[in-house]
Amino acid sequence: MKLRIGRFNITQAYLDDLTILVDSLCRTATQNGLFRGASVDKLEQDPTQPDTILVEITLEVLYPANYIKLTLVV
Numbered sequence: 001m002k003l004r005i006g007r008f009n010i011t012q013a014y015l016d017d018l019t020i021l022v023d024s025l026c027r028t029a030t031q032n033g034l035f036r037g038a039s040v041d042k043l044e045q046d047p048t049q050p051d052t053i054l055v056e057i058t059l060e061v062l063y064p065a066n067y068i069k070l071t072l073v074v
Contacts, residue, residue: 010045010053019043022055036060 004021008014019040026038037060046052 010050015043015045015053018053022057026057033062036062 004018022043023040026035026040029035030038037058039058040055041058042054042056044054046054
């Protein structure tokens with residue numbers, strides 16, 4: 001992502017490429033077990049700051065291991 005900042009003009013093609021990249025990152029994070037699911041909801045140029053991209057991602061998190069129930073059978 002760092003290579004994408006400050007090098008390109010914000011065009012529709014740039015936004016499309018960035019959407020593909022962020023979607024791929026979401027898919028990889030899901031496949032690697034970091035999240036149950038992840039999807040790009042919005043990726044657009046900020047209307048008030050045209051040099052800024054706004055990205056919204058929905059994450060489905062896994063259940064945390066808050067408790068572990070152990071049953072011993074003797």
